[in-house]
Amino acid sequence: MIGYVTLGTRDMARGAAYYDALLAEFGATRGWETDRFIAWNFTNGQMLLIIKPINGEDATVGNGMMVSLQATSPAQVDAVYARAMALGSADEGAAGPRGDGFYAGYFRDLDGNKLAVYHMG
Numbered sequence: 001m002i003g004y005v006t007l008g009t010r011d012m013a014r015g016a017a018y019y020d021a022l023l024a025e026f027g028a029t030r031g032w033e034t035d036r037f038i039a040w041n042f043t044n045g046q047m048l049l050i051i052k053p054i055n056g057e058d059a060t061v062g063n064g065m066m067v068s069l070q071a072t073s074p075a076q077v078d079a080v081y082a083r084a085m086a087l088g089s090a091d092e093g094a095a096g097p098r099g100d101g102f103y104a105g106y107f108r109d110l111d112g113n114k115l116a117v118y119h120m121g
Contacts, residue, residue, distance in 0.1 A: 004047035005067050006041070007113045008059025012038070015050040018087050019109050025080045026069065031057065061112040068116040074103040080117040081105030 009015035016038050020030070023040045028048070031041035039052035049068070053059055071077045074095075081095035084107040092114060093104030104118035 002046065004049060005015055006037070006049040006051050007067065007111070008053050008107070008116075009050040009111050010025050010059050011110075012050070013053060013100075019048070019050060020085055021087055022080065025076065025083050026071075031100050059111055061108075063112070066114040066116055068104075068118055070118045071117050077103050077105055077119050078120075081107065084115070084117075 001058070012035075019038070019040060024044075026042060028040040028042045030038060031047065032039040032049075036054075037049050039047045039049045041047055048069075067081065071080060078095050082102075084105075085091065088110060089107040090112075092106035092108055095117070096103065100102050101121050102118065103120075104116050106114065106116045108114050
């Protein structure tokens, strides 16, 4: 079980506005915040954070890395994916069925981090 995921950002204010709006689709709220990072809490105890890299270098995207957010239904996948697109995300694959019982949409946040939202069942 993963407890939290941290994504680098180049612009804290822009990243905060993006994730405030996107993660509201899951009912997540800001829980822990400093001048270097912001953490959003999900109702299941997991967290997603954005952070200015500790080493002071620019945030970069990990090649092949993707964070997947579990939705409660295909309708929530559609809503989160639509919200991501409205917030200026880059499309990496529209929400839809991807095989037996797997429904997902793929996008990149404003810093280029790849995310998926999915539902199984």
